[in-house]
Amino acid sequence: MKVSIIQFPGTNCEYDTQYAFEKLGATTEIVWHKETSIAADTDLVVVAGGFSYGDYLRSGAIARFSPVMQAVEAHAARGGKVLGICNGFQVLTESRLLPGALKRNEHLHFISRHHHLKVVGNENTFLQKLNKGDVVNIPIAHHDGNYYIDPEGLKALYDNDQVLLHYCDSEGNVSNPNGSVDAIAGVCNAGKNVFGLMPHPERAMEAILGSADGKAMLEGFFAS
Amino acid sequence: MKAIVNVFLKQGVLDSQGKAVHHALDSLKFDGVNDVRVGKQIVLDITAADEASAKAEVTEMCESLLANTVIEDYAIEIVS
Numbered sequence: 001m002k003v004s005i006i007q008f009p010g011t012n013c014e015y016d017t018q019y020a021f022e023k024l025g026a027t028t029e030i031v032w033h034k035e036t037s038i039a040a041d042t043d044l045v046v047v048a049g050g051f052s053y054g055d056y057l058r059s060g061a062i063a064r065f066s067p068v069m070q071a072v073e074a075h076a077a078r079g080g081k082v083l084g085i086c087n088g089f090q091v092l093t094e095s096r097l098l099p100g101a102l103k104r105n106e107h108l109h110f111i112s113r114h115h116h117l118k119v120v121g122n123e124n125t126f127l128q129k130l131n132k133g134d135v136v137n138i139p140i141a142h143h144d145g146n147y148y149i150d151p152e153g154l155k156a157l158y159d160n161d162q163v164l165l166h167y168c169d170s171e172g173n174v175s176n177p178n179g180s181v182d183a184i185a186g187v188c189n190a191g192k193n194v195f196g197l198m199p200h201p202e203r204a205m206e207a208i209l210g211s212a213d214g215k216a217m218l219e220g221f222f223a224s
Numbered sequence: 225m226k227a228i229v230n231v232f233l234k235q236g237v238l239d240s241q242g243k244a245v246h247h248a249l250d251s252l253k254f255d256g257v258n259d260v261r262v263g264k265q266i267v268l269d270i271t272a273a274d275e276a277s278a279k280a281e282v283t284e285m286c287e288s289l290l291a292n293t294v295i296e297d298y299a300i301e302i303v304s
Contacts (some may be wrong), residue, residue, distance in 0.1 A: 020253070057289070058292055059288070061289060061292065062289075065289070091295075094292065100294065101294040101295045103233070103237070103238075103295060104240055104241065106238070106240050107240070107242070108240055108241065108244055146240075148237060148294070148295055149294075179240065205255050207248070
């Protein structure tokens with residue numbers, strides 16, 4: 001399993017992401033955004049979290065035009081897997097690799113804490129190790145995590161099992177920290193090879209960090 | 225030539241900043257405010273042959289980078 005992790009100026013989760021995937025046995029490579037290609041044997045591209053280009057203009061808006069993104073788009077177009085975490089999710093929506101957009105949190109605060117998530121769709125590589133309805137505990141840390149998509153787009157997402165995760169409380173009841181449409185925390189594309197979520201599974205890899213629930217999520221990419 | 229671009233969230237997309245400002249104005253007893261929208265203004269100093277080509281080029285900038293048309297509308301004004 002070879003994971004290429006994209007690094008923009010302002011990315012700050014690349015080493016956590018590298019640690020998480022190496023812990024699971026993957027070979028990883030951090031790829032600077034000026035590169036025009038990614039390793040040919042890449043199984044998974046991860047667009048890591050952070051504040052690419054200082055979040056200027058909009059989160060992810062400028063990163064989308066970095067040279068490496070053409071290689072990421074080509075990888076996605078040939079069916080290669082791509083995962084965007086937090087700012088990476090924002091970059092993927094700005095690139096139109098994922099539907100919708102991320103707005104400022106409804107209450108305008110930066111939120112940084114553990115939050116529970118409920119698995120909505122597991123018929124995909126990413127969440128296949130989890131069951132529908134499972135509740136996991138994963139940290140969130142964002143200012144622009146308010147997922148928006150228009151009503152027709154939302155219907156299409158549900159019709160095609162593209163909604164991955166809802167924010168919830170420990171009992172699995174809806175608990176929406178940022179105003180996202182339908183409390184959505186993560187989605188995938190229609191082809192089910194591009195995934196994005198605002199929470200950080202790479203920060204929940206061992207109990208000493210408060211939760212090891214991120215493991216089951218990232219392990220999904222290892223099953224054949 | 226100067227191009228002024230105003231970017232706002234689309235009507236129907238909740239503008240949390242506008243709502244917060246509206247609420248604050250209310251608490252300051254400015255009772256006549258019906259709605260508040262907060263957006264951003266981008267001012268570009270550009271070289272272009274004429275107003276029409278300037279507008280065409282800035283439109284392209286808006287569509288590709290300056291606005292996210294999934295959630296935002298933009299308006300362009302060219303000032304010579």
